[in-house]
Amino acid sequence: MLRILVVEDNLTLLDTIIEILSDEFKVDSASNGDDGLYEAMQNIYDAIVLDVMLPGMNGFEIIQQMRRENVNTPVLFLTARDALEDRVKGLDFGGDDYLVKPFEASELKARLRALLRRSGSLTLKQTLQYRGIELFGPEQDIFVEGEPVKLTIKQYELLEYMIQNRGAILTKEQIYDRVWGFDSETTIAIVEVFMHHLRKKLEPYHYHKDIKTIRGVGYMLKEQ
Template sequence: MRILVVEDNRSLLESIKSILSNEFEVDGAENGEDGLFLALQNIYDLIVLDVMLPEMDGFEVIQHIREADIRTPVLFLTAKDSLEDRVKGLDFGGDDYLVKPFQAPELQARIRALLRRSGSLTRSQTIRYKGIELFGKEKEVMIDETPVRLTFKQYEMLEYIIQNKGAILTKEQLYDRVWGFDSDTTIAIVEVFVHHLRKKMEPFGYHKDLQTVRGIGYMLKE
């Protein structure tokens, strides 16, 4: 799973990235404009967003994010403990609010709670589709109770596809989610990885469920 942290205090930004990096992929930005650019160009499971930012404050950032119809959960960070700011943040589409200074365990707990609420993280960190089971903590895959070896990126792609079963995912979405906006590879790598995933699923008959939507991308549907 991938998290964006937008915080203008560089030492705090690096501290948060360090805290979260054991569980998640973490990108960082030090101002609102850069944070908004990353949020619009990449696919994140959660955004940690400071309110007081240079260039563009957190409220402006979330306005643009929601106007782009991006529903990613947003956890606001602020040094202000006023009711007005908390209400304003939630009204703009924020999902939770954490007041500075905070302790690492509280930050981690808030993030896990938001991820569970959005469906990105289950309590067991296990994702299922029919006979396919993905165990998030171990990054292991079982298909019809048989262990199947996947590379890390193959696992990430399958996880994202299952989380969005029934929805059409564009090649751009898959590319941004698995490789990231600044990757050196080309978008053609998506077709290669889908091919390999189908080969791994074929002995169990699930390869037919990973359908190609011509000219757009892919969809997992029976």
């Protein structure tokens, strides 16, 4: 399931956005700029919904810091109705879209889906493909070379994250935060255990060799 970060200081609106998005996405949240920047810099999100006016760092400062550090997560800015300058500035600083408050739930979802399709995280059919592997997001089904393969939820999410970031080195910390979450009671050692099991599931199709171990860092999915 795709993961969204929402940074909004109005707690009533924040709760509303989380409720709107939770049926389609995993949603994390922050209610001030400093916490929002910290979570954004983990680089584990598929998109960020970012308010402009925040306690601490504002939305513009957050995205400038992200882009300086090459964190290219798509950002949907939330702006006030009369703040045209904010909309222009947000796009100039590296934002991908903006939504004017107040907004309808359907428009928020539609803009996020469009943004995710442009970034390659989502297709019209909500599928992901890597060579002969196909993932079907809504049902969490997986087919390898046309054959169905049974994965646990966490194995599916691990493979999904690897495919979304094919060719990139993912640290164990990034994988742990993305798949298990900051509040998980497990330890980071679980990443190695699940990576081992995922490789075993892919071994009959010879895709296990595509999951490279980057010693001392993490893993990378790349065609052998």
